[in-house]
Amino acid sequence: MRSIAYARPTDVRGAITAVASDPGSSFLAGGTTEVDLLRLDVVWPNRLVDINRLPLAGIDDLPGGGLRIGALARMSDVAQAPAVVDRFPMLSQALLLGASAQLRHMASMGGNLMQKVRCSYFRDPGSACNKRVPGSGCAALEGVNRGHAILGTSEHCIATHPSDAAVALVALDAVVRTQRADGSTRALPVDDFFLLPGDTPHREHPIEHGELITAIDVPATPMARRSLYLKVRDRESYEFALASVAVAVDVHAGAISEVRLALGGVATKPWRARRAEGFLTGRAAEHDVFAQAAAEELTGARTRPLNDFKAELARRSMVRALEAAVARGDAA
Structure with a gap:
């Protein structure tokens, strides 16, 4: 049995110093x-x-209609916050x-962004995994990879990112705010906060050891009030996505003027x-255009025999989500 020390600081600087000063x-x-x-x-x-004692759980308004969500805000609180439901329904739905x-009542927003992959090989110490042990190989490449990624993969890792909320936050151009041991702060676009595996799949985020997420800023996006999150999974109860889509669309005179996907x-x-x-x-908001756009996005997909179905599933999910978003806008 391994012993693990435990500390519970009450201030942000103390917490950061405690982690930054100790690699373990x-x-x-x-x-x-x-x-x-x-x-x-x-x-x-x-x-x-x-x-958990740090004062980082608030949900506050930003000028212009955006929101600042504290890193320790619980998923359930954010999902039910009236401002989130009203201004950013895709985020509420994703959460x-x-x-x-039970998990939503405990899990924090910052922790959700930092969560590890659900790849079974990563979670099995007896299997080769470059995320867990760099240079050991990737058992998923020739293993059971039905749930694995078809976009952004490398020969070193094909694990999917598990977060639903992060998909909505990427569509919303959110910003991750952090604080480092020297007291400096950073604002990282959420799309840049997640790194592709490339040759270094063990490095998932561009932050230092001991750097702490303090908040997530979601900028005002008027069309996001008509946004939605579509999730396709093996069962309706709690399950990770086989494919999901976060979408918001603005349509004027039958043509798409702006879209987030x-x-x-x-x-x-x-x-x-x-x-x-x-x-x-700039194109017409119609089924055939949606299908062409989805096919365009999936041109770079790299499938394997067990997850080949995901390319078609993703294409159909995008079309379905776009049609639902346009219909929502028409009804507004």
């Missing part, structure tokens, strides 16, 4: 992922620094679809569908 320390928020990985012997911290009620369940990071967005802008 890590932050503990809701613990809905960290505790599982400890039990599986996948992570091995010498000390857990509990940050509600992202976990069971992001995919989950099919990529190694929350996937901003920029090819599809570029194709759609």
